[in-house]
Amino acid sequence: MKSNFWLRILAPVLVLILGIVLFFTVGFNKSLELSGYHLIEVNTGNYEISEALNKIDEVLKDKDLSVREYSLEKDDYGDVIAVKFTTKIENTDSLEQNIKNELIESFGYDQDSLLEQTYIKVSGYIEPQNMTMTFAGCGLAILVGLVGIFVYIALRHSVANAFSIVLSVILDTLLMISLTLICRLPITTHFGIAIVATAIFSIVLNTLFYSKLVDNSKEEALLKASNEEVIKSTQQNFAHSLILITLTSLVAIGAFAFYNLSSSISIALGFIACVYTSQILVPHLWAMAYRRRIKVKKDNKSENKEEVKE
Amino acid sequence: MTKKSSILKYLFVSIAVAIGLALSIFSFAIPFTTSNFNGFANSIPLGLDVAGGYSVVYDIVLEDDSKSLDEEIDSSVKFISNVLVNQGYSDAIVAKQGDSQIRLTVSKNNNPKTLISTLGSAGDIYIKSSDTADISDSDIVGEDISNVYATRMQTSETEFSWGVIIEFTQSSSSGKSGAEKYEDLTTTVASSGNTIYIYMDDELYQSVGGITEAQTNGVLFLSGGGINSQETANQFALRVLVGTLDTKLSQGPNSVVEIPATLGMNFATFACVALAVLAIIYVVLMVVKFKDFGWISLLSLLIYAILVVFFMQAIPLVLLTFGGFIALALGLGILFISHAIMFNNIAKEYSYGKKIHLSVKSGYKKSILPIVDINVCAIIASFVMWFLGDVFTMSFGIILTISCLMGLFTTLLATKAFMKWYLPINSSNAKKLGFKRGENVNEI
Numbered sequence: 001m002k003s004n005f006w007l008r009i010l011a012p013v014l015v016l017i018l019g020i021v022l023f024f025t026v027g028f029n030k031s032l033e034l035s036g037y038h039l040i041e042v043n044t045g046n047y048e049i050s051e052a053l054n055k056i057d058e059v060l061k062d063k064d065l066s067v068r069e070y071s072l073e074k075d076d077y078g079d080v081i082a083v084k085f086t087t088k089i090e091n092t093d094s095l096e097q098n099i100k101n102e103l104i105e106s107f108g109y110d111q112d113s114l115l116e117q118t119y120i121k122v123s124g125y126i127e128p129q130n131m132t133m134t135f136a137g138c139g140l141a142i143l144v145g146l147v148g149i150f151v152y153i154a155l156r157h158s159v160a161n162a163f164s165i166v167l168s169v170i171l172d173t174l175l176m177i178s179l180t181l182i183c184r185l186p187i188t189t190h191f192g193i194a195i196v197a198t199a200i201f202s203i204v205l206n207t208l209f210y211s212k213l214v215d216n217s218k219e220e221a222l223l224k225a226s227n228e229e230v231i232k233s234t235q236q237n238f239a240h241s242l243i244l245i246t247l248t249s250l251v252a253i254g255a256f257a258f259y260n261l262s263s264s265i266s267i268a269l270g271f272i273a274c275v276y277t278s279q280i281l282v283p284h285l286w287a288m289a290y291r292r293r294i295k296v297k298k299d300n301k302s303e304n305k306e307e308v309k310e
Numbered sequence: 311m312t313k314k315s316s317i318l319k320y321l322f323v324s325i326a327v328a329i330g331l332a333l334s335i336f337s338f339a340i341p342f343t344t345s346n347f348n349g350f351a352n353s354i355p356l357g358l359d360v361a362g363g364y365s366v367v368y369d370i371v372l373e374d375d376s377k378s379l380d381e382e383i384d385s386s387v388k389f390i391s392n393v394l395v396n397q398g399y400s401d402a403i404v405a406k407q408g409d410s411q412i413r414l415t416v417s418k419n420n421n422p423k424t425l426i427s428t429l430g431s432a433g434d435i436y437i438k439s440s441d442t443a444d445i446s447d448s449d450i451v452g453e454d455i456s457n458v459y460a461t462r463m464q465t466s467e468t469e470f471s472w473g474v475i476i477e478f479t480q481s482s483s484s485g486k487s488g489a490e491k492y493e494d495l496t497t498t499v500a501s502s503g504n505t506i507y508i509y510m511d512d513e514l515y516q517s518v519g520g521i522t523e524a525q526t527n528g529v530l531f532l533s534g535g536g537i538n539s540q541e542t543a544n545q546f547a548l549r550v551l552v553g554t555l556d557t558k559l560s561q562g563p564n565s566v567v568e569i570p571a572t573l574g575m576n577f578a579t580f581a582c583v584a585l586a587v588l589a590i591i592y593v594v595l596m597v598v599k600f601k602d603f604g605w606i607s608l609l610s611l612l613i614y615a616i617l618v619v620f621f622m623q624a625i626p627l628v629l630l631t632f633g634g635f636i637a638l639a640l641g642l643g644i645l646f647i648s649h650a651i652m653f654n655n656i657a658k659e660y661s662y663g664k665k666i667h668l669s670v671k672s673g674y675k676k677s678i679l680p681i682v683d684i685n686v687c688a689i690i691a692s693f694v695m696w697f698l699g700d701v702f703t704m705s706f707g708i709i710l711t712i713s714c715l716m717g718l719f720t721t722l723l724a725t726k727a728f729m730k731w732y733l734p735i736n737s738s739n740a741k742k743l744g745f746k747r748g749e750n751v752n753e754i
Contacts, residue, residue, distance in 0.1 A: 041567060072575075073365070074568040082569075118564035123367070124408020134700040141698035141707075145691035152686060156679075165687075190359070192703045193633040196695050200640055200688055200710065207687045208647060211680035241650055248591055249643050253636065255584035259574045267636065 005288065008280050012175055012273075019178020028181065031188040031262075032069060036128040037084045038092060040099060043119035044079045045107055052081055052107075059102045064089060077119065096122035129189060138192040142173060142199045149203060157214055160286060165206040168274075168282040172202040175277070176270030183269070190263040198270030201249065205242075205278045212238055213283070227287035235279060246275050316731040320609075323728075327609065330616035350616075353623040357631030357705065358401045358417040360578045362571045365415045366426045367407060368559040373434075377556055379410060386557045387412060390429070393551050396459070397544055399425065400629060401701045412559065415569065419629070421541065423566075428545045430561035432552035433511035437476075437530070439498050441505075443512040450495060452554035454478055454488030460543035463531060472543045473533030476550070480528060489528030497524040508532070510549065573632055581635040588639060589615075592646045600653045601744045602736065606728040607649045614645055614720040621712045633706030637692070641713025644688055648721040652677040660745040663754045667733050669745070674726060681721055685714045 028034075044052035049072065060068070065085040073080040089095050100122045101111075109116040146166045153162035176198040180187070213234045216222055222230050249271055256264035334350040370386065372379050387404050390412070394402040399422075403415040414429065416422045437450035457477040465471045478488030486494070499506055505519040516535040537543050552559065571577050589611060597604030618641070622628045656673030660666065689711055696707030736742050 071570055073570065075564055075566065077564065080567055082567075115563065118562070121367075123413070124411065126408075126413060127406040129403065129405065134703075137698050137700055138695075138703055141695040141703065142691070144698065145694040148690040148694065149687045152690060153683075156683060190632050190702055192700055193636055193706055196633075196691075196699065196703050196706055197636050197640060200691055203687050203691055204640075204644060204647070204684055207684050208651075208680065211683050215676075215680070241647070241654075244595060244650070245643060245647060248588060248595075248646065249639065251588060251591065253639060255587070256581065256632075256635070259577055259580065261573065261632070263632070264636075 005284055008284065012171065012277065012281065015175055015178045015182065019174070019181045022178075022181040028187040029184045030128070031186045032084050032086065033189055034128050034131055034187060035086070037086050037126055038096065039121075039123035039126055040083045040085075040096070040103070041073065041075075041121040041123075042081045042083070042103055042107070043075060043077055044081060045109070045119065047107070049079060049081065052079075055106045056081060056083060056103065059099060059106055060085075063087075063095065063099065077115075092125060096124065131187075131189065131191070134189075134192050135195070138195045142169070142196065145199070145203075146170070149207075153207070153210070157210060161210040161214070164282050164286045165203065165210065167285070168206045168277050169199050169202045171277050171282070172270060172274045173199050175273035176266060179269040179273065180266045183265075185262040185266055188261075188263055190261070191266065194263045194266035194270060197253075197267045198274060201271050202274040202278065205245070205274050206282070208241075209234065209238060209278055209283065228284070231283045231287050235283070238279075242275065242279065246271060311731070311734050313734045316734045319731050320728075323609065323613075327612045327616065330620075331612065334616050334619045350619045350623045354619070354628065354630050355419045356417070356578060357629050357634070357701070358403070358415060359572045359632050359702075360581075360630060360635075361418055362569050363415060363417040364422050364426060364566055365413060365569045366430075366561065366566045368412045368414065368430060368561055368565075370410050370412055371558045371560065372556065373558055374556050382555075382557050383410070383412065386555050386559075389555060390414070390552065393548060394425075397548060400704065401631065417629075424541070424545065425548070426561070426566060428548050429552055429559055432549045432555075432559060433513075435515075435550050435553050436509040437492070437495065438507045438509060439495055439503065441507045441514060441517070443509060443514075448491065448494060448498075450478065450488060450491050452550075454482075454491055455550065455554055456480070456488065458547040458550045460540060460547050461531075462540070463533070465533060471533050471538070472540050473531050473537055474543050474547050474550075476530040476532065478528045478530070487528075489526075492528060492530065493524050493526050496521050500524055510553070515546075577632075578630075585635070585638055585642065588642055592642065596646075596649065596653070599744055600657070602732065602742050603653050603656075603729070603744075606725060606732060607653075609728055610649070610720045610725045611645065613724050614716050617716040617719070618709075618713055621716070622709065625708070625712070627704075628708055628712075629701065629705050630709070631702050631705040633702040633704075634709040637706045637710035637713060640688075641710055641717060644684060644714060645717040645721065647684060648677075648681045648717060649725065651680050652721065652725065657743075657745050660740060660743075661747050661751065663747065663751045665753060666737050666740060666743070666745070668754070670729050670733065674729070678722065682718070685718045689714045 042052065042056055047055065053070070060083070065087050069084040071082045073082050087095065100120050103120045104111055107119070109119050111117070146169060150162045150166050153165055173195055176194060180194070213230060216234045216237065217230045222233060225233070250268055253264050253267045253271065257268070337349045337352055338347055340347050370379070370383055372382055383406050387406050391402070391404045394404070398420055399416055401417050405413050407413040414426070416425060435452055435455070436445060438446070439448070455476055456479045459475055460472060461475050462470055462472050478492045480489050481487050495506060499521050500523050504521050505517050506521060507514060508516045508518070516532060516537070518530070518532060532546070537546050593604065593608045593611065596607045618638070622630065652674060655677045656669050659669035659673040664672065692707045692710035692714065694707070695703050696711060699707055740747070
C-alpha cells in the first residue's frame with residue numbers, strides 16, 4: 001500500500017515542483033491585456049473589410065510587431081478594424097506615427113482633414129490591467145470559503161473528512177495553476193474564474209465522495225472493513241457517477257475552448273486534477289492517517305457484540 | 311391521491327412550466343398598454359466580455375502644473391475605476407494610454423453613452439454664498455469634499471425623492487476642513503440670503519434655499535432642479551467626484567468606438583447552446599437509466615431553468631459574464647448530481663426488496679443529507695466569492711449561489727412532489743423506472 005501511495009503522490013508532486021520552478025523563472029504567459037499593448041484603430045472607409053485587412057497587413061508586415069489580435073469595431077463613421085500588438089522597438093511613438101501616416105496614405109484619407117485624421121487612431125502604449133488584487137481576492141475567497149466548509153463538514157461528518165476536503169481543494173487549485181504554467185496557456189482577465197471553478201468542482205466532488213464514504217462505512221458488509229477497503233468500495237460505487245459528472249462538465253467547459261478561451265482549458269485541466277486527487281490521492285492519505293480510529297471502533301463493536309451475546 | 315388527480319396535477323404544472331418558459335424567452339407587447347414585456351432572459355444584464363460595449367479615449371490635462379502628470383494619471387485611473395464600481399459599472403475597465411490619455415471601456419448596461427459624456431464634462435465644483443462666478447477663499451472647492459453619492463431621501467411627510475449627499479472633509483492639512491468651511495458658509499447665508507449656490511466651473515448648476523441656521527454635520531443633501539431621478543443624481547455625483555481630481559478629462563472628436571464582445575462575436579448564443587446541449591445530455595442519461603423518473607427530472611430541470619433565469623434578471627447585482635456561464639454549467643452539474651443521488655438511492659432501496667412507494671420514501675430520505683451537503687458547501691464557497699472576488703468571480707459567485715438554491719428547491723421539493731404524484735400512476739411496474747432487483751430477493 002505504501003509503495004502505491006508514493007507512486008500516486010509522485011505525479012502531482014512533480015507537477016507542483018515544475019509549476020513552482022516555472023512561476024519563479026519564466027512566470028505566467030500573460031495575455032495582451034495583462035502585459036500591455038499598442039492599439040491601432042482603422043476606419044475601413046469605402047473598402048470591404050477583407051480588402052481593408054489586406055491593406056493593414058501590407059503596412060504592418062515589415063514593422064517587427066510581435067503579437068497581433070484583430071477585432072471589428074464601429075465608430076460614428078462606419079466599421080473599424082482594431083489591431084492590438086506588442087513590439088520590442090524602443091521608440092514606439094515614431095513607429096506608431098509612421099504606421100499612421102502609411103495607413104492614411106494607403107486608405108487615401110486626407111492628411112489635412114481633422115475628421116479624416118480620426119479615421120486612423122494610434123493609441124500609444126496601453127498599460128496592463130493589474131490583476132494582482134484580483135488573484136489575491138480569489139485566493140482569499142477560496143481560503144475563507146474553505147474555513148466555512150471545514151466547519152460545516154466537521155460538524156456534519158468528522159474533522160478528518162473536513163481536513164481531507166480542504167487539503168484536496170488547495171491541492172487541486174495549485175495543480176491547476178501549475179498545469180496552466182506548464183502548458184504555457186495564456187493568462188487572461190478570466191483566470192480568476194478558472195481558479196474558483198476548479199475549487200468549487202473539487203469541493204463538490206470531495207463532498208460527494210465523503211458523503212458516500214460515510215454512507216458506505218455504515219453498510220453491514222463494511223462494518224469490519226479497513227479504511228482502505230471502505231475507500232475501495234466507495235470508489236467502485238462512485239466510478240459511474242464520477243465518469244458521467246466529469247465527462248459532462250468537460251463537454252460543457254470544453255465547448256468554450258472553441259472560442260479560443262485559454263481559461264476554459266485551464267478549467268478543464270483543473271477538473272482533471274480534481275478527479276485525480278479526490279479519487280486517487282487524498283482518500284488514501286485519509287485512510288493512512290485515520291487507520292487507528294477505525295480499529296478502535298471495530299474493537300468497541302466486537303466488545304459490544306460479546307456483551308450482547310452474554 | 312387518485313390516478314386522475316395526479317394526471318391533473320402534472321397537466322397543471324406542465325402548463326405553468328410552458329407559460330414560465332414563454333415568459334422567460336419571448337418578448338411581446340403587453341395588451342391594452344403601451345409597454346413591452348422583454349422576457350426574463352432578455353432582461354439579464356450582459357457583461358463586456360459577453361455582449362461588448364463602448365470604448366472611449368479621454369485626453370488628460372493637468373490643472374496644477376507643479377504636479378507630475380504620470381502620477382496624477384495613475385491616481386485618476388484608480389479613482390475613476392473605484393467611482394465607476396461604486397456606481398454599478400462593475401465591469402468598466404479604465405487604463406492609462408500613451409503619455410497623456412485614459413481609455414475607458416464599458417459594457418452596454420446603465421446608459422454607457424451618458425456615462426461617457428458625463429465623465430468628459432466633469433468640472434470643478436464651487437459651493438458659494440453668492441451667485442457670482444468669482445472665486446473666493448471661503449468657497450467650498452473639490453478638495454473639501456470627501457464623498458458624493460446618490461440617495462433617496464424623505465423630503466416631506468409623504469414624499470421621497472432622489473438627491474445627492476455631499477460629505478465634506480472633517481480635517482485638513484492646510485487651513486479649515488470642508489465641514490468647517492460648510493459651517494461658516496451656512497452661518498453666513500443663514501443671516502443673509504438663506505441660499506447657497508453650487509457652481510460647476512463658472513456655470514451656476516443649482517441653488518439651495520431655506521437655510522436659516524448653521525449646518526454643523528458636514529453633510530449637504532441636494533435635490534430638485536437638475537437632480538430628479540436616480541440617473542441624474544448618479545450623473546451629478548460622478549461629475550462632482552471626477553471634478554475633484556487634479557486632472558481634467560476631455561473627449562476628442564470621433565473618440566467613442568463600439569467594441570464587440572471581448573470573448574468573440576455571438577459568444578452569448580454559443581454559450582447558451584453549450585448549456586442546452588449539457589442539459590440535453592443530462593436528460594438523455596436520466597431517461598435512459600431511470601425511464602419515467604428521467605422525465606420527472608426534465609420537468610424539474612425546466613422549473614429550475616425558469617427560476618434561475620427569473621432571479622438572474624430580478625437581482626440587480628447580477629451581471630452575466632464568462633464566469634456566470636461557467637457557474638451555470640456547474641450549477642447544472644450539481645443539479646444532475648443531486649437527481650442522480652436521489653434516483654440511485656431509490657433504485658438501491660428497491661433492489662433490497664422494498665416496494666416502489668417504500669423505496670421512493672426511504673431513498674428520498676437517505677438522499678436529503680448528501681444533496682444538502684453538496685449544495686451547502688457550494689453555496690458557502692460561492693457566497694464568499696461573491697463578496698471577495700472581482701467582477702468575473704462576483705458574477706460566478708452570485709449565479710452559482712442562485713443556481714444551488716434553486717437546485718435545492720427543485721430537487722428536494724419539486725422532484726419529491728412529482729415522484730409522489732407519479733406513484734398513483736405506477737406503483738408496481740419497476741421496468742418503467744429502470745429499477746432492477748436480484749431474483750433471490752424477496753419483496754418486503
